[in-house]
Amino acid sequence: MAGVGSVLVEYIEAEGFLVYGEMARLDLGSGVTVVTGPNGAGKTTLGRCLELARAAIGRAADDPAVSRLGLYEEAGYEGAGSFAVRLGLCLDQPGERRLVRAFVCAGFATAYRSPSPGQLDAGELDAMARSWLVEDSLTPLWSGSLLVRFDAGMSRPWYAAWEFAHARESWHVVLSGSGEGQLRAGRAEESAQPGGSVSLTDWLLASKPGDEHSMDFRVALQALPQPVAFSVQTPTGGAGAIPESLRELAAGLGIADYRNRSFGFDQVLSALLQRGIVLTDNRRLPLTRWFPFEELGGPVDLRDGAGVAAELFRLKTGDASMRERFEAIRATFHRITGRVLDVRAWPAASADSGPGMIIEPVVVSGRAERPVEFSGAGVQEALVLCVLLVGETGRFLLLDEPALNLEATVQRRLISGLPADSQYLVITHSAELVPFDEPEDLGRIVRLNPGPMGTEIRRPLLGNLPVKQSLRWLQLLEPAEVRALLFAAGVILCEGPTDAGALRRWWRGAAKVGLPAPGDANIPVISVDGQNNYGPYLRLLHAFGIPWAVVADGPALRRTSQLAKDLDNLGLLPDTLPDDEDDFASCREAWESAGVFSFAVQFGDDHGKGGEFEVFLRDIDEGLFDRIRAELGRSKPRVGARFAAEHPEPPAAVLEMYTRIASRLGPVVMRQTG
Numbered sequence: 269m270a271g272v273g274s275v276l277v278e279y280i281e282a283e284g285f286l287v288y289g290e291m292a293r294l295d296l297g298s299g300v301t302v303v304t305g306p307n308g309a310g311k312t313t314l315g316r317c318l319e320l321a322r323a324a325i326g327r328a329a330d331d332p333a334v335s336r337l338g339l340y341e342e343a344g345y346e347g348a349g350s351f352a353v354r355l356g357l358c359l360d361q362p363g364e365r366r367l368v369r370a371f372v373c374a375g376f377a378t379a380y381r382s383p384s385p386g387q388l389d390a391g392e393l394d395a396m397a398r399s400w401l402v403e404d405s406l407t408p409l410w411s412g413s414l415l416v417r418f419d420a421g422m423s424r425p426w427y428a429a430w431e432f433a434h435a436r437e438s439w440h441v442v443l444s445g446s447g448e449g450q451l452r453a454g455r456a457e458e459s460a461q462p463g464g465s466v467s468l469t470d471w472l473l474a475s476k477p478g479d480e481h482s483m484d485f486r487v488a489l490q491a492l493p494q495p496v497a498f499s500v501q502t503p504t505g506g507a508g509a510i511p512e513s514l515r516e517l518a519a520g521l522g523i524a525d526y527r528n529r530s531f532g533f534d535q536v537l538s539a540l541l542q543r544g545i546v547l548t549d550n551r552r553l554p555l556t557r558w559f560p561f562e563e564l565g566g567p568v569d570l571r572d573g574a575g576v577a578a579e580l581f582r583l584k585t586g587d588a589s590m591r592e593r594f595e596a597i598r599a600t601f602h603r604i605t606g607r608v609l610d611v612r613a614w615p616a617a618s619a620d621s622g623p624g625m626i627i628e629p630v631v632v633s634g635r636a637e638r639p640v641e642f643s644g645a646g647v648q649e650a651l652v653l654c655v656l657l658v659g660e661t662g663r664f665l666l667l668d669e670p671a672l673n674l675e676a677t678v679q680r681r682l683i684s685g686l687p688a689d690s691q692y693l694v695i696t697h698s699a700e701l702v703p704f705d706e707p708e709d710l711g712r713i714v715r716l717n718p719g720p721m722g723t724e725i726r727r728p729l730l731g732n733l734p735v736k737q738s739l740r741w742l743q744l745l746e747p748a749e750v751r752a753l754l755f756a757a758g759v760i761l762c763e764g765p766t767d768a769g770a771l772r773r774w775w776r777g778a779a780k781v782g783l784p785a786p787g788d789a790n791i792p793v794i795s796v797d798g799q800n801n802y803g804p805y806l807r808l809l810h811a812f813g814i815p816w817a818v819v820a821d822g823p824a825l826r827r828t829s830q831l832a833k834d835l836d837n838l839g840l841l842p843d844t845l846p847d848d849e850d851d852f853a854s855c856r857e858a859w860e861s862a863g864v865f866s867f868a869v870q871f872g873d874d875h876g877k878g879g880e881f882e883v884f885l886r887d888i889d890e891g892l893f894d895r896i897r898a899e900l901g902r903s904k905p906r907v908g909a910r911f912a913a914e915h916p917e918p919p920a921a922v923l924e925m926y927t928r929i930a931s932r933l934g935p936v937v938m939r940q941t942g
Contacts, residue, residue: 276544276664276691277318278356278411285320285351286313286343289722294714295730300683300692302702304754305716306790310723311695315547315666316343317353322541324416324428325443328531329521329538332569333547341418341425345722349420359410361662364540367520368409371536372468372485373397373513374500379467391509393469397483398513400476405485408434414537415440415456429456430537434486441498443534451498465495500531543663546656547571550669550695552649555641558616560624573652577627580611580655593658600654604681605647608632609640609654645673653682661689671698699751707738715754715812720935728811744804749794753808757790758815758933761805767819767867767881768795769908774918781923783930791933795905799824803834810838817929822868822879825855835862863932865925885911888919 279295282288287310294301294314303311320340323333344351359365377394388396412432419425427445431438440456442448450465475488502514518526521539553574568579583594601609613627629651630637640648649672656665671679679700686692694701703709710729717724729741745751753759762768772793776785786793796802799820809816824831827845835841842862846854852870859866872879885908886893892914900906 275358275360276662277693278358279354280314280317281352281354281356282313282317283352284345284348285353286310286316286345287718287723288313289345292723292725294725295727296691296693297711298691299688300686300694300703300712301714302683302694302696302712303714303716304696304702306718306755306757307697309716309718311716312550312668313723314693314695315668316340318355318545318664318666319547320353321355321414321416321428322538322545324426325414325534326538326542329535329542331538331542337426341420344418344420350418352415352417354416355414357412357414359540361544363520364544364662365406365410367517367536367540369401369403369406370513370517370520371500371531371533372406372409373401374511374517374531375468375498376401376472377469377511377513378501379469379497389509390511390514394509394511394513397472400481400483401472402482402484405483405487408432408439408486408489413456414443428534430533431456434489437489439489439492441533443532443537447495449497449499449532450495451492452495453492465497466493467497468499471496498533502526502529502531543660546659546663546665548573548656548666548668548670550672552652552672555629555648557626557628558618558624559627560618560621564625570652570656573648576652576655577611577629580629581613581625581627584611596658597654600658600685601651603685604654604678605650607643607647609651610637612637646675646678649673650678650682657687657690659690664691664693666693666695668695669697670694671696671701676700697755699748699755702745702751702754704742704745704751707733707735707742710738710741713754715814717813718935724813726811726813740804744808750805750808753792753794753805753814754812755790756792756814758817759805759809760786760791760793760817760819760929761802762793762795762819763799763802763821763824764797764881765795765905766885766908768793769905769910770881770885770912771819771908771922773909773912773916774922775926777918778923778926780918781927783926800830802831803837806834806838806840810840815933816863817932818864819925820859820864820866821881822852822866822871823873825852825859825864825866825868826871826873831864835864860928865929867921867925881908884921889915 275296275298277296279293281291281293283291287308303314305311319333319336322331323337323340326334359368373394376397377390409432412430415429415431417427419427424445428443429440430443431440438455439451439453441451471492472483472485472488475491476483500514500517514526517531518524521531521535549572551572553572555577556574557577559578564578564582568575568582570576570579580594580597583590583597598609601607608631610630610632611627612630613625615623616626617623629640631640631643631647640651653667653670656667670682674682679698683694683701683703684705703712710733711727711731713729714725714727717726733741762771772786775793776787778785796805802818806816818831820831823829826832827849832841840862842858844858844861846858848854856866867881867884868879870878872883877883882893893911896907896910896914900910
C-alpha cells in the first residue's frame, strides 16, 4: 500500500450536484482512498466533480474537459437549477509554485502597457519583481479551494473562483463570472459587484516598506482597498526586453506564441490541474492502432485507454527521461501480470487522413510476440493502468473501476504496489481492492450511502484507533465476503447456515408480495454462525451506515444474550423490552422494532432447542425435514437449502417476515423495484 506522499486534492465537496443533495464532503489524504458503496450511490460522481472543475476553468487552456461543460448544466440534484462543487487543492510541487510565481511577476511587469518617460519598462519591472518579491510570501496562493457554481437564473450562470486564506482572513480570485480576472477580499460566496480595479504593480508597490528592496504578497493582502487586476497583459509591440517571467509563464503553460494575448490565473490553475489530475473512465475503448504523425508529438489523453499505444511509442522514442519512464512501465507491467511488454510500429498512410503510423503494444514470449489485444481483456486493462500509474510525482489519479477484467491476484498486486509519490482515489465494486493489511489502511475506506436527501459519505475509521481495536477490524475485514458487504445496499444477518440457506431460496419468490428478491436488491443474506457472533458484523454495518436486519433464534431474544450486549454497546438495544423476561411474544415484538426478527415461538434456552430455526422447518413438513437430515447428517447449510428446494413454495410466514424486513430497510429494497 502506498505510504506518505504528495497531496494535491485535499477534499471534494458537492452540494445539489447529481446525487449529492445536501452538502457532502470527502476528505482525502496521501496515498490511497478506496470508495465503496452500492450502484447509484455516487462513486463515479466524485470523478465528475473533478471533471467539472477542470471544465469550468479550462477554456483558455484548451482542456478537453471543456467540451462537456454544457452537459453539466443539467446536473442539478433532482432537476434543480443550481449547484456547487468545491475542490480543496494544495500546490505542493516546486514546479507548481514556480508557475504561480512566474504569473505574479509577469503580471507585475506587464501592468504598465505604454510606459511614459521616466517610467520603468516591462523588462525593468520584471527584474524588480523577481528580485524583490519574497518567494515565501506567495504561500497563501499555494493552498486553497477551487469553487465552481452554476445558477441557471443568472445572466452568467457559471461562476468559478480560487479562494485562499491568510491570518484568518479570506481572499479570492474570480476565474469566471462577474468580476472575472480580479483579486478580491472576502469569501468567494459573496457576490462580486462590478467595479474598477487597481493594477497589480501599483498594489504591490504601495505595500512595499519604504526604500527596502522587497515586496511581500502577504503584507499587500492586508491592504486590499479595492479589487486588483490579477492578470498578465503581454506587450503589444515596441522596444524593450520581453520579461523573463513572461517567457517562463508561457513555457510553463505550453504556449509558444505569447505576444498580443493575455493570461489569467484560471489558465495557471487549469494547466496545473490538467497535469496533476488524471481521470479515467469506467469504460475502456478498444486500442487504437493507427495514429497521424501530429498526434505523436505530445502527451496522449489516456482517459478511456484507447490511445495507450501512442503514449508508449512516444515514451520509447523520446529523450532519456521518457525512455526511463517507458522502462518503468514495462517493469510495472511485468510485476502485475508476469508478462514482458514491448511496442512495435511501422509507417502506414491512411486514405482519409494522410501519413501516420500503426503502433501495437505486444506481449513478448521468447522470440514470439503477440498484440496485447490478443492476450486477453485483463492484460489490456493492466497495460492501461501501468501507463497511468507511472508518471510525474505529485499527481492525483482517479481510478474508476480499475478491477475491470482483472483477476483477483492481479487486483491485489495492483492495490499493494501503487507508487507512493502520488495520490489515488480508487472507485470500485471489488472487495479485492479494499485495503486491510495495515492499521492505517482502515482510514482509507470510504462508503457512499444513498439517502432521502442525497448521498451521504461515511469514513468512520479515519484517525488513530487503539491497537487492539485496529487489529479486530483488520481481522474482521480479512475474508473477501465480509469486505463485499461494503458494496451492499443492505444486509440480512442470519444466526446460522440452515436459516440462511433456506431463506435465500425462499425469498427468491418475493415477487409474490410485490418485492424484489434480496439478490436482485443487492441485499446479501449471510450466516454469522452462532448467536454470539453478530457483534463484529453489526459494528461494521453500523459504522459504515449500511442498513441491516437480523434473523435470530429464540435464545438471542433474551435481555442477557450476547446479541443484546452487542446492540447495547452500539446504543441500539430496544428500549421497549418488557419487564417480564418470560413474555416471549412481547419480547419478539420489541426486538422487531430494532430490526431483529425471529421465526421462534419460544425462547427455547432450556436446552430443549425449542427456539431454533430447525423447529420451524419441522413444523412445515416433519417427514421431509427428518428425511433430509438423515441423508445429509449435520450439514446445516445443505439442510436448509435442500429443504427449501424440495419445498419450493415459500411458506406464508417467510414472505410475511420478508415484507416486515423490507419495511425496515425501506428505500434500500423499494429503490430496486420497477
